[in-house]
Amino acid sequence: MIFDLMIRAGTIVDGTGAERYVADLGIVGDRIHAIGDLSGAETRDAINATGLIVAPGFVDVHNHASNEMEGGILNIPDVENQIRQGVTTLISGQCGGSPWPIGEHLESMERLPIRQNYGLMVGMGAIRACAQIGPREASPADITRMQAMATRAMEEGAWGISTGYFPDFVTLDEMVEVTRPIAEAGGIYATHMRSEAKHLLDALKEAITIGERTGCPVQISHIKCWGRYAWDKAERVLQMIDEARERGLNITADRYPYVASFSGIGNMIPSNLRIEAGKRGGLEHLADADLVGHVRDGANEFIEEIGGAGNMVFAPLDPQPEIDGKTLEEVAAERGEEPWRTGMELTIRGKVSCMYFVMQEENVREFMRHPAVFAASDGHLRVLGKGVSHPRNYGTFPRWIGHYGRDEGLFTVEEVVRQCSSMPASKFGLHERGTLAPRKIADITIFDPDRIIDRATFNNPHQYPEGVPHVIVAGKCALRDGEVAAANGRVLRPTR
Ligand SMILES: [Zn+2]
Structure with a gap:
């Protein structure tokens, strides 16, 4: 056996939460072949990871790469702001917005060099817009059409459906009915809730109801208490999530580690x-x-x-x-x-x-610490130095790990890695990714536990983070010694 790439003497944090240990990790093709003492083995290439953490690549299941700024990922597929955080997979199409049709967009993406893997949710708002229903309640015939579109999106490779920014004329029943085919196809329901402010608790109740009526796993996107009328509701929000989980609903939430929204x-x-x-x-x-x-x-x-x-x-x-x-x-x-x-x-x-x-630091921490909450950026793709930016576009994962985990002492390295890798991967059904083990796809982030930190601030947002020297995507270095290398990302569709 000759390995294609060997990561030597790194500290393995495998993403499951298990305690770290020092070992070599050998890659053949696009997969991890072995983890252990491989000092006698031959390899074509090697990275010395002494003193560094070897972790599963980070999985960002809530970001806006598919559209908006700069025309989105179709225009800037090889942009660096995510890979430099150690992110190896993006799931886009969030908050109700996505390209349509999904299949066509994914096929276009397959022809482009992308730095990290890329998957898509279908936006319920995009479906509603393409069905040209307009600002009124949907009729039974409209709902049948939207259900067919949801089914088509799942057949074309969506990971689920997202909602966001729905006014009152989009009823709970409509959302339930359009989500049913998603549940049947094994997808998930991710929601930017109807209110994150004054009506936060009602909105959460609605999201839970959609999950319970359809059987669809629920993801609360960028969970927050937005504005002064919501600041005292964090505890109740988490209680409601716990109660729904006790009743058997698969509900989790994601969070970015900043106090400002965008x-x-x-x-x-x-x-x-x-x-x-x-x-x-x-x-x-x-x-x-x-x-x-x-x-x-x-x-x-x-x-x-x-x-x-x-x-x-x-x-x-x-x-x-x-x-x-x-x-x-x-x-x-x-x-x-x-x-x-x-x-x-x-x-x-x-x-x-x-x-x-509009958020309180204490609430942000309370959400981050909850066992059903994990990291996601809610970010956009950004060309360094160009245009406006929220610091989360550059710093989410290094900040979660370096600032909150290490400097503030909120989490151990094993916990932060799990929150950035296996938790989001398993929720979204990315079963070949999110942990380090033989036969898993070799998406790997190698970081310095003493140095990893975000540099982007609200006043100076276009700053790459530090302490992430190497990132491997499907067996090839996407980042090596701090320099970008292969654009080896893949378009990911669920296998069901
Ligand atoms: Zn949103």
Whole structure:
């Protein structure tokens, strides 16, 4: 036996939570062949991992690689911000949005050099949009059409379905019915819940109900207490999850290790008003005489909920120097107008995202520590130095491990590795990945336990992390001695 690649004398943390041990790891082709004392064996190539942790590649089951910024992964398949964190698998198509049809997108991806493996959820919002149902309740015939689309997505390789940003006219029954074919096909239901704020508990109840009525495993995406009316609800949220688990529901959650969220500015205006303006022909109708008073009240309530206009930082999708990186409070003051009006005008102008500093550190930690919660970035692909960025795009996994695990002492290395690898992999059914063992696919992240750390901050977000020298994807080095190498990622479809 000649190995293709040997990782010598590393400290193996296998992802199961088992205690670390020092060993060699030998790879043949794209798979791990042996772990143990392989000092007598021949190998074509070797990495010396003395003093380093050898872990399963990290699995990021909630990110937005498929779309949005920079046109998404089709345009920048070999971008580095994920691989440099040690991420070897991305599951995209989250929060209700995904390409459609799934199969066509995945086939295009197969022709591109990608740094890490890539899989997709189908967005229920994307299905609803492509079915052209519009802003109203779905009819039985609409639901039948959407069920057929959900079935098709699963046949074409989706890992499940995602929801997010649904207004009231999308009913619980509709979501249940469209999720049924997903459950039958063995997929999972991942949700950016209808509310993460004032109505957080109702929204969680709805997500649990969807799981219990369909039998579909549930993933609560980027679990959080958003804004002041939710801050005291973390304990109850976790209790509800525990109770559902005791009743037999397969429900888990993911979390990114930061206190600010990132999404569109439109959030500050109630969705019914945005829908009404849309019906009239566009968001500029928010300023119509009969709507503008409601817009003001809704936006002011929102500003109160986030703790003031200083907690909202603009991150426009195209460079807009007059607002880039400034708070709503600052821009409103410069313009000499009330913050709600600035918010409305920027919403109308469009293409503005924001970072909302609306979470409490204590809650973030409480979620991270819960046994049903694991790491995921909720991030986007980013070209270094280009455009706006949330630090999670560059730092999620090194921060979870280095800052929270090591420096804050929240977790052992064995625990953090499990939270970044086998927990997400097993939840999403990535059975060949997420742990280190003979015959598993050789997706491997090698990091320095004393040095691994995020460098990206809110003020300086385009910074690669440190302490992750080598990453292997399907047996080939994607990162070696800190330099990017092969783009050996694969498109992943479930085998059922
Ligand atoms: Zn989301």
